[in-house]
Amino acid sequence: MREKRKGKIFGVTGNIILCIVALLVFIPLVWLIVSSFKTDADVIKWPPAFLPKEWVTAQYEYVVNAIPILSMLKNTVVFAGSVTVISLLFDSLAAYAFARMEFRGKKVLFTIILLTMMVPFQIIMIPLYIEEYKLGILDTLLGLILPRASGAYGIYMLTSFFSRIPKSLEEAARIDGLNNFQIYRKIVMPLSKPALISLGIYHFMNNWNDLLYPMMLSSSVENRTLSAGLAVLVGSNSIKYGPTLAATVISICPLLLLFLFGQRFFIEGIATSGVKE
Amino acid sequence: MEKTKKIAAKNQKTAYLFILPSMVVLTVFVFVPLVSAFIISMLNMDLYMKDISFAGAENYLKMFQDARVWNATKNTLIFTVIEVPVQIFLALILTMFMQKNTKLHKFLRASFYVPYVCSMTAISILWSMLLNSNSGMLAYLLKKIGIVMPNLMSSPTYAMAVIIMVTVWRNFGYTLTIITAATLDIPYSLYEAADLDGASGLKKFIYITIPSIKQTIGFCAVTTFILAFQAFDQIYVMTGGGPQHKTETLVSYIYDRGFKTEHDLGYASSISVYLFIIIAIITICMRKYISGKEEQQA
Numbered sequence: 001m002r003e004k005r006k007g008k009i010f011g012v013t014g015n016i017i018l019c020i021v022a023l024l025v026f027i028p029l030v031w032l033i034v035s036s037f038k039t040d041a042d043v044i045k046w047p048p049a050f051l052p053k054e055w056v057t058a059q060y061e062y063v064v065n066a067i068p069i070l071s072m073l074k075n076t077v078v079f080a081g082s083v084t085v086i087s088l089l090f091d092s093l094a095a096y097a098f099a100r101m102e103f104r105g106k107k108v109l110f111t112i113i114l115l116t117m118m119v120p121f122q123i124i125m126i127p128l129y130i131e132e133y134k135l136g137i138l139d140t141l142l143g144l145i146l147p148r149a150s151g152a153y154g155i156y157m158l159t160s161f162f163s164r165i166p167k168s169l170e171e172a173a174r175i176d177g178l179n180n181f182q183i184y185r186k187i188v189m190p191l192s193k194p195a196l197i198s199l200g201i202y203h204f205m206n207n208w209n210d211l212l213y214p215m216m217l218s219s220s221v222e223n224r225t226l227s228a229g230l231a232v233l234v235g236s237n238s239i240k241y242g243p244t245l246a247a248t249v250i251s252i253c254p255l256l257l258l259f260l261f262g263q264r265f266f267i268e269g270i271a272t273s274g275v276k277e
Numbered sequence: 278m279e280k281t282k283k284i285a286a287k288n289q290k291t292a293y294l295f296i297l298p299s300m301v302v303l304t305v306f307v308f309v310p311l312v313s314a315f316i317i318s319m320l321n322m323d324l325y326m327k328d329i330s331f332a333g334a335e336n337y338l339k340m341f342q343d344a345r346v347w348n349a350t351k352n353t354l355i356f357t358v359i360e361v362p363v364q365i366f367l368a369l370i371l372t373m374f375m376q377k378n379t380k381l382h383k384f385l386r387a388s389f390y391v392p393y394v395c396s397m398t399a400i401s402i403l404w405s406m407l408l409n410s411n412s413g414m415l416a417y418l419l420k421k422i423g424i425v426m427p428n429l430m431s432s433p434t435y436a437m438a439v440i441i442m443v444t445v446w447r448n449f450g451y452t453l454t455i456i457t458a459a460t461l462d463i464p465y466s467l468y469e470a471a472d473l474d475g476a477s478g479l480k481k482f483i484y485i486t487i488p489s490i491k492q493t494i495g496f497c498a499v500t501t502f503i504l505a506f507q508a509f510d511q512i513y514v515m516t517g518g519g520p521q522h523k524t525e526t527l528v529s530y531i532y533d534r535g536f537k538t539e540h541d542l543g544y545a546s547s548i549s550v551y552l553f554i555i556i557a558i559i560t561i562c563m564r565k566y567i568s569g570k571e572e573q574q575a
Contacts (some may be wrong), residue, residue: 011374018374018381024499027402028404085377089298103292103293113303116303120507121555122507122528122551123311127311127314128310130317135530150298150303157557179291212528215531227398230402235517242405244402255394267454
């Protein structure tokens, strides 16, 4: 009896602590969103008020007109979107070969690919900059997309997923006369949809949110992504408070909406990474 | 016999075609730059790539006399040594209270992940504004109870603490998600015996949950460590490395030296090689320690 009560106290205290943390998470985010609808005077008002006195969209209008935020948004969509689609294609092709086919040098190549996961971006950042300059793709969207068109993490994750698909399905298909590419396209890929979506979201989110990589490889305003453009504007103090709030909301909104509808895939993409290993 | 060999050879060719696109990308954009990094670190080379000359170990020698390298190393270590344990500890405590699959707990799990969906850039901007001592909400609330809040971001004492706090605030949901996912896989039968003995929630967590998810905690420790060692975004946005280089990490310094102030690519490269070596050594040691511990257990 006493234990039961103890367990209940534990549960209630736990829930209270959890709710406090949840408030600490949500209040700043809600503050950001509601404040982006304040007037200029309201934003820097002392004493500050949580809610706007009147709700206006002036900050958004200013941001859209005075800052190339829409072109940044477009760049971010093109960059993150292309990287996601192309890397899913390339990584899944490679993963199919590693999981389902035999060829000379397979083990060595796979090990080398896994080792590149240990290489931090900072060490290749300067050579990459020089290389892109020599190739003439520095400061272009193509230059942002190509280096991310395939990656060790995607190949690794898909290889382990593909190896778990039962061999019997493949054998039946082979008897029906399907070749490797057809098996990849008609059997392995459709069966791997959840893994592909999780990995795709993982890529999309990471590239959308990345700062150092796009900032270093794009110098002109026209080719900046949202986080790079925003960081530079704020860093150079060339943007006022109100517009910064609106621009920040614009930069996080698309992913938040995506999270609202596809939560499961966001969480699965990373949750599975920790269980293996 | 002849025929199977032919099929095998044809299969080999197809396999190479399958891996070709990825191998081209990885070769051009990972392997070549990786090798070049070591070469560039031994050159005198600036951002405009004219007058390139061989420098040998000069850049490395210069590095060891550069006080900013030591300062950045120290800051990176301080940041990592505090941020990583705090993030993992916080995730563990919250996981302890979230063992049930109730609606509330499911909702909370998703909620804690929300900051991680937002970019570090956006989160850093958000917190810079909230903590602003002239117009920020927090300054006002503190003033009401009689505390005058200093300008945290330009204070040598508090700036690093604020950056750590903001990093944990954004990233703890990531660790939490991985750890909770692992705890949900623990067989319920393990807890049943403990329930019969009347063990408390805390005891069950320490003696059953933590040992069962040790591997996952180790994985989190290694990945969080690697990320912490590469901290850049929050520093770039919130302090720019200041005040007085108090928050300048190795990556901030590499960026500053290579792309912002001196445009000295050769020298910046040698610092990145140095960073790479530190990360590699610590990662290998951590992995060894974790797997060594497991063997002891077994």
